[in-house]
Amino acid sequence: MTDPVINPSGKLLLRPEDIEQGTSLWKDAWHRLRKNRMAVASLIILILITVLSIFGPMVMPYEYQDQNQGLGATPPLQAGAHLFGTDELGRDLLTRTLHGGRVSLGVGLIATLTALIIGVTYGAVSGYLGGRTDVVMMRIVDILYAIPFTIFVIVLMSVFDRDIKLLFLAIGAVEWLTMARIVRAQVLSLSKQEFVEAALSLGLHRVTIIFRYLIPNVLGPVIVYTTLTIPAVMLFESILSFLGLGVQAPMSSWGSLIKDGSEKMDVYPWLLLFPAMFFSATLFCLNFLGDGLRDALDPKSSKD
Amino acid sequence: MFKFVFYRLLQAIPVLLILSIITFVLCRVAPGNAFLDERAVPPSVMKKIEEANGLDKPLPVQYFVTMSSLLAGDLPAIKNLGRTVNELIAETFPYSFELGLIALVIALLLGIPLGVFAAVRRNTLADYGSMSVAMFGICLPTFVLGPMLVLVFAVGFGWFNPLGWEEPSDRVLPCLTLGTYYAAYIARLTRGGMLEVLNQDFVRTARAKGVPPVTLIVRHTLKGGLLPVVSYLGPAFARIISGSFVIETIFFIPGLGRFFVTSAFNRDYNMIMGTVLFYATLLVILNLVVDVIQVLLNPRLKFQ
Numbered sequence: 001m002t003d004p005v006i007n008p009s010g011k012l013l014l015r016p017e018d019i020e021q022g023t024s025l026w027k028d029a030w031h032r033l034r035k036n037r038m039a040v041a042s043l044i045i046l047i048l049i050t051v052l053s054i055f056g057p058m059v060m061p062y063e064y065q066d067q068n069q070g071l072g073a074t075p076p077l078q079a080g081a082h083l084f085g086t087d088e089l090g091r092d093l094l095t096r097t098l099h100g101g102r103v104s105l106g107v108g109l110i111a112t113l114t115a116l117i118i119g120v121t122y123g124a125v126s127g128y129l130g131g132r133t134d135v136v137m138m139r140i141v142d143i144l145y146a147i148p149f150t151i152f153v154i155v156l157m158s159v160f161d162r163d164i165k166l167l168f169l170a171i172g173a174v175e176w177l178t179m180a181r182i183v184r185a186q187v188l189s190l191s192k193q194e195f196v197e198a199a200l201s202l203g204l205h206r207v208t209i210i211f212r213y214l215i216p217n218v219l220g221p222v223i224v225y226t227t228l229t230i231p232a233v234m235l236f237e238s239i240l241s242f243l244g245l246g247v248q249a250p251m252s253s254w255g256s257l258i259k260d261g262s263e264k265m266d267v268y269p270w271l272l273l274f275p276a277m278f279f280s281a282t283l284f285c286l287n288f289l290g291d292g293l294r295d296a297l298d299p300k301s302s303k304d
Numbered sequence: 305m306f307k308f309v310f311y312r313l314l315q316a317i318p319v320l321l322i323l324s325i326i327t328f329v330l331c332r333v334a335p336g337n338a339f340l341d342e343r344a345v346p347p348s349v350m351k352k353i354e355e356a357n358g359l360d361k362p363l364p365v366q367y368f369v370t371m372s373s374l375l376a377g378d379l380p381a382i383k384n385l386g387r388t389v390n391e392l393i394a395e396t397f398p399y400s401f402e403l404g405l406i407a408l409v410i411a412l413l414l415g416i417p418l419g420v421f422a423a424v425r426r427n428t429l430a431d432y433g434s435m436s437v438a439m440f441g442i443c444l445p446t447f448v449l450g451p452m453l454v455l456v457f458a459v460g461f462g463w464f465n466p467l468g469w470e471e472p473s474d475r476v477l478p479c480l481t482l483g484t485y486y487a488a489y490i491a492r493l494t495r496g497g498m499l500e501v502l503n504q505d506f507v508r509t510a511r512a513k514g515v516p517p518v519t520l521i522v523r524h525t526l527k528g529g530l531l532p533v534v535s536y537l538g539p540a541f542a543r544i545i546s547g548s549f550v551i552e553t554i555f556f557i558p559g560l561g562r563f564f565v566t567s568a569f570n571r572d573y574n575m576i577m578g579t580v581l582f583y584a585t586l587l588v589i590l591n592l593v594v595d596v597i598q599v600l601l602n603p604r605l606k607f608q
Contacts, residue, residue, distance in 0.1 A: 038432065133410075143323050145539075146584035148548065151576060154568035155334045221415075235445060242447050242550060243565060255445075262448045266455055276448060283443040 011282070027132050032296040039292025042285035049282055053101030061186075062092035064099040065250035086273045088261070093160040097275050103253035107168050107237045114172025115229060119179025120222060125211050127187030128179070138184065141177050149174055149236070150243075157245050164247055167240070171233055182225055186218040195212045220297040227290035231283040238279070256277040305599075306401025307594065314430045316588045320581065321480045327580045328367050357382075370577060382514040389578035393560060398496055400468060400547035400559035403482065406475055408537075408544050410483035412422075414534070418487070420521060421531070423502060435495065441488025450554040466554040476504055478555040482548055484542060498529035530561055534601065538594035542587040546579075 017238065033039055067089045076085040084093035126137040156170040172188075190196065191214065199209050238255025240246040247253045254275050261272030345353070354360050358369060367406040375377040384392060422434045454477060468474050473498040501507065502525060510520050547561025560579070567575035579608075599606065 047541070053604075057417065099373065139319065143319050143326070144581075146323050146587050148546075148564050148580060148583050150564050150566040151580060152330070154565065155330055158334050231443070238445050242445075258445060258448060262451050265461070272448065280440070280443040284439055287442070288305060289440050 002267070002301055011211050018239045026123070028172045029293070029296040033292055036295065038288045039296075042288040042292070045281060046285045046289065047287075049101065049278065050105060053098050053105055056098035057095055060092065060098070062095045062250060064096050065089065065093055065236050066095075075215070075268075076274075085268075085270045087271055088264075088268070091250070093271065093274055096257060097278055100252040100254045100257050100275060101165075101278060101282075102246055103251065103283070104234050104255060107171065108252070110165075110168040110171035111175060111233040111237075112226055112229045114169055115175040115179055115233075116222070116226060118173070119176035120183050120215060120218070122176065123180035123183025124214055125220070127184035128191050128210050128214060130188070130191070134184070137182075138290070141180055144174075144187060145177055150239075154243075154245065155238065165249075167237075171236055171240075173215040175229055175233060175236075179222070179225060179229070182221055183218050186221060188215050190217055214297045224290055224297065227293060231286045234279070234283065254282075305596070309596065312592050312595070316592075319588065320584055323579065323584050324581055325367065327577060328370065328573075329363075331385075331571070331576055332363060332366075334571065354420060355482060370574065374581070377579065379574045381492040381575050381577065381578075383566075383570045389574050392575070393578055393582055396547075396558055396560040399557055399559055400552070401545045403478055403551070403557060403559060404541075404545035404547070407483035408481040408486060408541060409481055409525070411486035412484070415490030416488040416494050416530070418491040420498055420526070420529070422491070422495045423498035424517075425520065426502075428501060431495075435492070438488040438491040440452065441484045442492075444484070445548045446485065446548065447554065450478070450551060452601060453460070453477050453481055454554075468556070469555070469557045478551050478557060481554075482544065482551050486544065489540075490533055490536070493532045494529065497532040501525045501528040501531060511523075527545055531598065531602060534594055534598055539587060542583065542590045546583045546586060 005097075036084060036219060072087050074090075084097060086092055087096070122137065126134045152174055157167065158171070196209060196213060199213050204212075221295050234254070235251060235298035237246055241253060241259045246256050246259075251257075257275035258272060260267075261275060265272045351360075358366060361369075371377065372521045374389065377388065379389045381387050381389050381392055404485045418434050418438060422431045422438075425431045425608065454466045457477060458464045464473055464477055465471070469478075507525060510524055515524070547559045547564065549561045551557070552561045560582075563575055563579050564583075566572075567579055
């Protein structure tokens, strides 16, 4: 403890560190998350992969669509600077993998963000308004749940003429349902609490209450579910690539590279191995980070 | 309970009705139609084709005609001449059902013990190890795992046929491929559910009384710990038995799964309507079954 500070007028001033600091939920959570070695390692690897995917293609000596017909498919480290080898058109696999990372991470982020915005707003409104509105809004979610994903996205893709950016949005448009349910359940229990009543009695508008009071309080479960949605979206993109609806050649995504690689895994195994490694590592880390966040944000787990 | 089931079935009718309208409108909004071919057709001929198929009538009339013949069982599949939608579904569903059922049994037999094991040994190396295995199952797309299993066990060891669905042994590889993802998911759900239960007071009481660990798990906690798995099984069972396009393509199984994709690709409106409503009905029924089972398992819940 440091000496008390006395100001010229002779009054005792407390230093900020002398006051017993209450820790916020976020500080607590961050503290607990830091102790979870798996989660921290996952976070670091994720940042690494993201940075590599964004800046890697810029510094690589090859472009993702550059072909070298004379070279053909070469195993890793056999020709030139092809660290991961090349595919049968002589395209550098490392460049294509990193470029694919941009697309896949992009799909994951944009589609998840779309799902997040729709789902959180929809769920919060439904849960807060309650009553008949809530029943109707949740029945709509039930109905949309029953539409098979694939048919919906295929029809959407043909409406949108296979635009890659709209593909992101199309996936997001089908992934928000679970988010809406989670948020609704949380808001439903929150909206009965005193601080919401206090806000109401202050005369605040319902929109303000939803966005300033309720949504910040459901961020915990939302963040956790978000880290689990990103891998789901990336897997979905890979299945669309399997159906030929994903990105079009010569563009690459992890999904499309894995799909191409899995067709030739008996002759050119490295074409599957490297993209699959990046893909799996990312999904792995997102899942562990999600688990870590769930434990960290759960006040009940503080005694462990 | 019978009242509960009756009301839920009554609620399902508007859900299915609205779903069918959404699907119908979605099909008609999408560009292109089922009769477009690679060959260009003169507009006059196209008009005749559309007239012959009733496409010139107003949309509500078309919807009514489609629905009534679907319910009567004589809706023609546009891309399979001379066959009806109901015939095709009845013919292919048994394959998908068998595949899905075996896969789900495998998933439960693998997933539940793994999840229980991880929960009992919480935060130890055994926990991290088994959850990492589960994560691999989730991260590995089926179109990678399938060919990999074929390569090792069919081509390499020659134990199984690489594709087909004739001999009993042909079931092994596809069911294993399909089951792995679900096993991994079930393992994670089981672990979470078991942890909730294991933290409760009655477990401590039972331990203090000297109940042996195995009895404690099997007799006292498993029933409560499996609740999340049970609620997951409803939608999962509907999805798994309605067929997997990827697995049926890889292993050449004449199941229902391919129609979910090909019908959308071909704009076969009638087939889309058939598959969507078939899947939705399965989903509604299985969700109802799951809700009933949950009340039977959990004495705190009541039929509402």
